[in-house]
Amino acid sequence: MSSFLSSSIGKKLIMSLSGLFLVLFILVHLILNSFLMFDSTGELFNAGAHFMSLPIIRFGLQPVLAGGFIIHIIYAIILTLQNQKARPQKYASQDLKESSTWSSRNMFVLGGLVLVFIAMHLMHFFVPIQITGLGEVASDYDLVVALFTTGTMGMVYTALYVLGAILLGLHLAHGFWSAFQSVGLSNSIWRARLEKVGYIYAIFVAAGFTIIPLYLHFFA
Numbered sequence: 756m757s758s759f760l761s762s763s764i765g766k767k768l769i770m771s772l773s774g775l776f777l778v779l780f781i782l783v784h785l786i787l788n789s790f791l792m793f794d795s796t797g798e799l800f801n802a803g804a805h806f807m808s809l810p811i812i813r814f815g816l817q818p819v820l821a822g823g824f825i826i827h828i829i830y831a832i833i834l835t836l837q838n839q840k841a842r843p844q845k846y847a848s849q850d851l852k853e854s855s856t857w858s859s860r861n862m863f864v865l866g867g868l869v870l871v872f873i874a875m876h877l878m879h880f881f882v883p884i885q886i887t888g889l890g891e892v893a894s895d896y897d898l899v900v901a902l903f904t905t906g907t908m909g910m911v912y913t914a915l916y917v918l919g920a921i922l923l924g925l926h927l928a929h930g931f932w933s934a935f936q937s938v939g940l941s942n943s944i945w946r947a948r949l950e951k952v953g954y955i956y957a958i959f960v961a962a963g964f965t966i967i968p969l970y971l972h973f974f975a
């Protein structure tokens with residue numbers, strides 16, 4: 756078992772399973788965040804955020820989520836280094852451009868930028884909501900609205916969150932079907948189908964996470 760997990764295929768499998776787990780998390784997170792737009796009293800979103808703070812989620816699900824992210828990142832680094840070693844000379848760029856998409860060739864860089872976004876994002880919301888306390892604002896909803904609406908920084912953060920959503924979408928556009936391919940669910944018919952589902956998922960997620968900060972900035 757341990758030799759399988761350290762083999763190239765085993766590593767790709769771990770990468771894919773952790774990626775698919777994150778795909779699910781992102782969908783749930785987007786649905787909960789959409790409450791920000793559907794109820795301007797904030798009650799619905801606060802109830803969702805309250806649910807996320809319940810001990811069963813905090814101590815049960817969040818460590819699993821953090822583990823999923825950490826495994827995904829560590830294996831991304833291992834696999835990228837391994838691929839570079841196996842291919843010391845770069846392919847002629849023309850060949851690569853014909854046989855692969857821009858997203859697929861830049862997964863590591865895109866993932867790294869998404870990670871920078873997530874680190875900033877956790878400082879904005881996760882830290883005050885779950886660790887240090889809300890400070891001057893009255894609720895989780897008010898905290899989120901304040902970030903996107905207060906002064907010049909409100910505009911800057913809106914732009915950064917839109918950029919984060921686009922980077923995440925590009926990462927998911929390739930990541931989604933590639934993950935299914937690595938778990939062995941992809942022959943040529945399924946590859947075409949999964950690629951389509953992957954693009955739809957990526958566009959849905961990128962559009963959703965783009966619309967929310969824009970909506971709050973302009974209408975909240």
Ligand code: HEM
Nearest residue numbers: 781788804807808876880881884885899916923964967968
């Ligand atoms: C419109 C954009 C977004 C908003 C308004 C938003 C809001 C929030 C809030 C309020 C929390 C704290 C939840 C709590 O602890 O109760 C949170 C946590 C988190 N967000 Fe986001 N988020 C956004 C986009 C994203 C994106 C694009 C990602 C990337 C995958 C992401 C990943 C996370 C993670 C990993 C956590 C910590 C886990 C958790 O507490 O659920 N978020 N977000």
